[in-house]
Each structure stands twice: as structure tokens, then as C-alpha cells.
Amino acid sequence: MKTWYVKDLSKATKVSVQTLHYYDKIGLLEPSLRHANGYRCYGEKDLMKLQQIVALKFFGFPLSKIKAMLEHDISVYDSFLKQAQFLEENAKALMETSRTLNDVISDCDRRKSVPWETIIKLIEVYRMTKELEKTWAGKIFSPEELKQYASFEQELKTNYTLAQKEAFEKEWGSLVAQVSDNLTRDPGSDFGIAIGKQMMDLINGLYGKKYAGLRTAIWEKGFKTGQMDAEHAVPVPVVDWLDKAADAYYRNAIYSVLSKVGSVSSGESLKAWDTLLENMFGDDQAAKNEVVECVFKEDKVSEAAKKWLRENYKGK
Structure with missing residues (x-):
């Protein structure tokens, strides 16, 4: 031997x-x-x-x-499976850390001082993202959406007072209760459109233009699929009704803006149109362009309004 x-x-x-x-x-x-x-x-x-x-x-x-x-008689195969999963999770964490560091680098250069306040905020967002992965948000959001949600929550803690939070929750609860009592009514009626406006004014006031895409993702992936946590969950019939009411409100708002084309200045019409689309989609230009294409196919919109839209709205 x-x-x-x-x-x-x-x-x-x-x-x-x-x-x-x-x-x-x-x-x-x-x-x-x-x-x-x-x-x-x-x-x-x-x-x-x-x-x-x-x-x-x-x-x-x-x-x-x-x-x-x-x-000991420990299965090497099972150990390999667990270790592979562990390494994958570590790799994801390292990639996220790398992206966070690159975000910091993009905010400064060799000639500038290190933006420590920005770094702290990025670290807080990263930590919150890891925590959110364990919640309902981690089940429905893409990694980018989850990061955006963490940023939103971080800003909410900084900029939203307890009184504002309670006021929002009170108005939202009242809105849900009102819809629950009127599910047999048409969400496309004047009553439904008014509820739709109240809902979108409330939600847009919370998310703003910056997080309009996140707002839509939460609604589509969370509320409409019934995957919100118990604290935020809304009965599916109420969500369906609100979804139709919001659609009716925005459809009515689109008709209202375009019906005034020719009776008010072109600049005024364009300002109203841009404001409406920003409320609907924030910076999502693709979604805005999709709405414009739908308008061109809508019989209820006049040919004059369609012509004005083609000439004045410069979607990118």
C-alpha cells in the first residue's frame, strides 16, 4: 500500500x-x-x-x-440538492448586491464624495426587498417589481404620516363597503363612474406618476387574482366591480377630453390628454400608445378628434 x-x-x-x-x-x-x-x-x-x-x-x-x-450515513445526493439551492440563493443575493453597488457608482464618480445617504437608502431598499420576498409580494412580483415595491414602501414610511395612512385606509374601507352594498348596480352607470373616479383619485394620490406601473401590477397580480395578504384583501366580487367601474371612468374621461377637441384650444386639449394618460399609466409609453390605437378604432370618437390626435399626440 x-x-x-x-x-x-x-x-x-x-x-x-x-x-x-x-x-x-x-x-x-x-x-x-x-x-x-x-x-x-x-x-x-x-x-x-x-x-x-x-x-x-x-x-x-x-x-x-x-x-x-x-x-455518518448522510445522503450525498440530497446534500448536493440542498447545497445547489443554497448556492443559487447566494448567487441571486450577490447579483442584487452587485446591481445595488452599480446604482451607487452611477450616482458618483472619482471626483465626487461618496453619497452615503444614497447608499444607506439603497441598502434599506435591498433589505426590504429580501423581507418582501417572504410575503405575498414575493409570490406575485417579478424581481424588478419587487425592488420597485420596496422603494415605494420605503418612500411611504418617509413621506406619509400616520394620520395620512389612517385617512387613506378609512376612505378605502368606506369605498369597499359602499361597493359591497351595491354589487347589483351597473358599474358602467353614473354611480359606477363616480365610484371609479373616487377609487382612482384615491389610489393615484398614493402611488403617483412614479409608481403608476407598480399600482397596476398590484391590482392585476394581487387584487384581481385574490393573492393579497389578509390585511389588504378585498372580496373578488368587489374587485371585479371596481375594475369595471375604473374602466368605465377612464373610458368616459377619454370621451370627455376628445369630445372637446375643436371647441377649446389645441394646447388645452393636449394638456388634458397628456394629464389623463399620465394618471392612467405614469411613464409607461407603450400602454399609452396602446390606448391611442384603441381610440382610432372607436366609433364613438369623432373623425375630427382622431385627426387631431394623429397630428398632435407624439407618442414615443
Whole structure:
């Protein structure tokens, strides 16, 4: 049987002598033979075990876990599955940290001082994003939407007072209760349009232009699918009714703006049109353009209004 002294084994495996001594000390890899003079002598089985240790270390297993795996009948396959999942999660975290650092770099250069206040905010958003991953938001949002939601929540904590939060929740609760009592009424009626306006004014006041896309994502992916948490959940019939009422309100608002084309100045019409689309979609130009295309197919809109829209609205 071939044997190696510690220096020889170190040369053969590229594992340092100090590391081999440490493995011996913690009982991870003890030499099969130990001479009277104290020299360690490793056998072929020891070499095989060392190769296993090197491989498991490469995959990120801690030494304590490696020792347990080699000493006990622990499934290496199952351990590999768990470690692969662990490494994937770590990789995602590292990528997110890298993106956060790049955000910082984009805000400064070598000639400027480091924007520590910005860095702290980015770190807070990152931490909040990790927390939100464990909630209902983590189940329905894309990584980018989740990051945006974390930013929104962070700004809400900074800019929204407790009194404002309570006032919003009170008005929202009252609105939901009112709809619950009137589910048999037509959401496309004047009553429904008024409710739709009240709802969108309330929600747009909370999310603003900056988070209009997030507002839509929460509504479409959370409320309409019934995947909101218990604190924010609204009965599906109420959500369906509100969705139709909001659609009726915006449809009516579109008709109202375009019906005035020719009777008010072109600049006034354009300002009203741009404001309406910003309320609906924020900076989502693709969604705005989609609405414009739908207007061109709408019989209720006059040809004069369509002509004005083609000539004056410059969608990008």
C-alpha cells in the first residue's frame, strides 16, 4: 500500500501542510499511521477522503458539514440538492448586491464624495426587498417589481404620516363597503363612474406618476387574482366591480377630453390628454400608445378628434 508523508501529500494534492495539520486537529482527516517520532503517514484511503473533502469544499460545504457527511450515513445526493439551492440563493443575493453597488457608482464618480445617504437608502431598499420576498409580494412580483415595491414602501414610511395612512385606509374601507352594498348596480352607470373616479383619485394620490406601473401590477397580480395578504384583501366580487367601474371612468374621461377637441384650444386639449394618460399609466409609453390605437378604432370618437390626435399626440 502506498503511503505519503504530510509534505508529500501536500505536493500531490496542492493542499497546504498547514491545512492538513488543521484537518488532523479537528478530526476531519486523520492519518492512518503516526510514527513514534510524530511523523504523519497517509494511506490511499486517506488520499481518497482528502479528494472528497476538496470536492465538497469546492461546492461550498462548511467543514463541519463535510465531517458529518463523511462520518455518518448522510445522503450525498440530497446534500448536493440542498447545497445547489443554497448556492443559487447566494448567487441571486450577490447579483442584487452587485446591481445595488452599480446604482451607487452611477450616482458618483472619482471626483465626487461618496453619497452615503444614497447608499444607506439603497441598502434599506435591498433589505426590504429580501423581507418582501417572504410575503405575498414575493409570490406575485417579478424581481424588478419587487425592488420597485420596496422603494415605494420605503418612500411611504418617509413621506406619509400616520394620520395620512389612517385617512387613506378609512376612505378605502368606506369605498369597499359602499361597493359591497351595491354589487347589483351597473358599474358602467353614473354611480359606477363616480365610484371609479373616487377609487382612482384615491389610489393615484398614493402611488403617483412614479409608481403608476407598480399600482397596476398590484391590482392585476394581487387584487384581481385574490393573492393579497389578509390585511389588504378585498372580496373578488368587489374587485371585479371596481375594475369595471375604473374602466368605465377612464373610458368616459377619454370621451370627455376628445369630445372637446375643436371647441377649446389645441394646447388645452393636449394638456388634458397628456394629464389623463399620465394618471392612467405614469411613464409607461407603450400602454399609452396602446390606448391611442384603441381610440382610432372607436366609433364613438369623432373623425375630427382622431385627426387631431394623429397630428398632435407624439407618442414615443
